[in-house]
Amino acid sequence: MARILAIDFGKVRTGLAVTDELQIIASGLTTVPTKELIPFLKDYIAKEKVECFVVGEPKQMDATASESEALIIPFLKTLSDTFPDLPVHRVDERFTSKMAFQTMIDSGLKKKQRKNKALVDEISATLILQSFLYSK
Template identity: 50%
Template sequence: MRIMAFDYGTKRIGVAVTDPLQIIATALTTIHPKDVIEYLKKYVSQEQVESFVVGMPKQLDGSDSQSAVHVKGFINLLKKSFPQMPIVTMDERFTSKMASASIAQSGLRRSKRQEKGLVDAVSAVIILQDYLKTIQS
């Protein structure tokens, strides 16, 4: 079964997913928050998903950042829409910077590297990879 991860933003949500063996995390899409539940219902009806992982924005001291309130609202929406699905949060500090650095090193054309949705999708992959490390150790 797959695990899905989300990098929530008020304009875009980056979505990543594992392979069925939960070894590799891959960027799936970037989607507008108003379309995410419909998209997930369709995806979950076609693929077996074991759990959701949501990146939780934190301050350097570990406390919730200002945008955490939006992420908590998203988590509540997920719980309401998928009541049986386990939802785990992961600290997402620095994932956007790591995603930007990874994209910059990838050799993509400059115009492609500047797509904001790409950063969100790669951030979701990093969140999912971090989660996989915690369950595999």
């Protein structure tokens, strides 16, 4: 089997998470500057088998698209054009940043460590991926 790669897309940086090859466990991969995302994905996919992408879908509380969806739409087009053979799934990402922050608190990270926004993005991507795995 191949891995599933989740993307928590952001204007400045993007969190990434992947499954193991059996698609059982979601783990944080890294956070990359958004402008370097496509080259990073090309390099990663050259080394690892990836079955599909899971991209967070930011929504308002009333389930309408949030403002950041406008940034994600062009990225989705680029992603599909760059990797035409890999399907892209969307997952509601409401509350993932808050859940990621709470996870950091629960795991005992110090206040200074919790200010690491890159780590929040990576954990958020992991939560998005875990949500996708539960829905399968």
